[in-house]
Amino acid sequence: MNRKITIQPKLKLSDLFIRISDGEYKFSDYIFKSGRYSLFCILKTILRSKNIKKIYVPNFICDEVIQGIGSFNLEIIYYDIREDFSLDTISLKKTLCSKSLLVVVNYFGIRSNWEEINEMKNELDITVIEDNCHSLTNYKNYKLGINGDLSFNSIRKIIPVLSGSELLVMNKKYLVDYTYQKRLPTLNETIYYFRRYLYFLNAFKNNIRVENKYHKINKISHADILSYRAIKMNKYPMRHIQQRRLSNFRFWHSYLSDKKLSFFEFNEKVQDEFLPYAFPCYANNRDTADKWIKWGSQNNISIIKWPKFPSGINQKTMKSCFKNVLLFPVNHQFEIIKILNYNKTELDKT
Numbered sequence: 181m182n183r184k185i186t187i188q189p190k191l192k193l194s195d196l197f198i199r200i201s202d203g204e205y206k207f208s209d210y211i212f213k214s215g216r217y218s219l220f221c222i223l224k225t226i227l228r229s230k231n232i233k234k235i236y237v238p239n240f241i242c243d244e245v246i247q248g249i250g251s252f253n254l255e256i257i258y259y260d261i262r263e264d265f266s267l268d269t270i271s272l273k274k275t276l277c278s279k280s281l282l283v284v285v286n287y288f289g290i291r292s293n294w295e296e297i298n299e300m301k302n303e304l305d306i307t308v309i310e311d312n313c314h315s316l317t318n319y320k321n322y323k324l325g326i327n328g329d330l331s332f333n334s335i336r337k338i339i340p341v342l343s344g345s346e347l348l349v350m351n352k353k354y355l356v357d358y359t360y361q362k363r364l365p366t367l368n369e370t371i372y373y374f375r376r377y378l379y380f381l382n383a384f385k386n387n388i389r390v391e392n393k394y395h396k397i398n399k400i401s402h403a404d405i406l407s408y409r410a411i412k413m414n415k416y417p418m419r420h421i422q423q424r425r426l427s428n429f430r431f432w433h434s435y436l437s438d439k440k441l442s443f444f445e446f447n448e449k450v451q452d453e454f455l456p457y458a459f460p461c462y463a464n465n466r467d468t469a470d471k472w473i474k475w476g477s478q479n480n481i482s483i484i485k486w487p488k489f490p491s492g493i494n495q496k497t498m499k500s501c502f503k504n505v506l507l508f509p510v511n512h513q514f515e516i517i518k519i520l521n522y523n524k525t526e527l528d529k530t
């Protein structure tokens with residue numbers, strides 16, 4: 181069995197059929213294949229009733245988001261965010277055109293400055309899309325996924341399913357045209373999620389990420405039937421998942437505190453009900469980032485550089501803290517503090 185600590189949950193076949201849990205989380209009725217497909221459906225829904233020409237997207241963003249936008253006749257305008265991942269409403273207000281779309285991301289599960297954003301929204305005629313792909317929706321008091329006019333997440337990034345993303349509508353004037361279409365898992369989904377059993381098959385491993393190649397999404401696709409049923413049965417141990425992810429997050433915060441890595445300024449936003457996707461920090465240059473990625477592979481820990489920027493973003497002009505961002509895994513399937521056998525001497529050597 182491959183014990184590599186991965187960022188995304190690993191799947192056992194039984195995860196799709198048997199679950200022991202509290203079942204406290206209620207998923208919405210609209211379940212799509214992945215975040216980018218939900219975003220595609222959101223745009224289709226909005227543009228059916230509104231003539232909008234511009235979409236504002238943060239410049240710290242991954243290519244996958246642009247895949248969900250690429251098929252529409254929308255001008256993409258990238259905006260800056262602050263070092264605590266919040267949106268600089270004062271500077272954005274100066275350039276934001278009315279009758280446009282604004283995408284706001286809750287990075288790594290850290291809540292954006294929604295109070296300020298909603299104030300700005302009330303002053304301007306804009307539609308806000310909440311990208312909550314790094315967390316889940318409305319978990320207890322840490323209110324996420326319910327702040328935009330519409331929101332979407334990426335269920336499969338947090339809980340073990342083959343595919344799945346939830347679309348939520350807060351502004352009831354938007355009516356989503358939805359009928360679930362059954363489909364079997366694709367070969368890529370199957371290979372990717374059963375990678376724990378395939379680690380010795382390098383030929384397979386090389387093909388695993390094929391689906392992440394850039395392509396514009398131009399039609400709706402729903403979650404595969406196995407994941408859809410598992411999601412609808414709604415019995416995940418969310419409290420355990422959230423708490424383990426948070427304690428892994430806090431572990432990295434402490435473990436990396438005296439390393440040659442820098443932290444973002446989001447500390448006060450990390451509350452007890454925070455459900456993170458990964459622990460973010462940044463290196464001052466590419467070499468240091470690469471050293472950490474190598475350290476991860478030597479220690480069987482998947483550390484990645486994020487994001488894969490869309491080609492339309494000029495990385496040269498963006499804030500340096502966003503250029504070499506590393507994500508450390510907080511996957512609830514591992515108790516990282518035990519695995520790394522955390523002790524001060526080990527720490528000092530790195």
Ligand SMILES: Cc1ncc(COP(=O)(O)O)c(C=O)c1O
Nearest residue numbers: 214215216242244245311313334
């Ligand atoms: C911030 C953000 N939004 C949207 C997406 C798209 O989600 P998915 O991979 O489920 O399509 C991703 C990840 O790829 C992401 O990191």
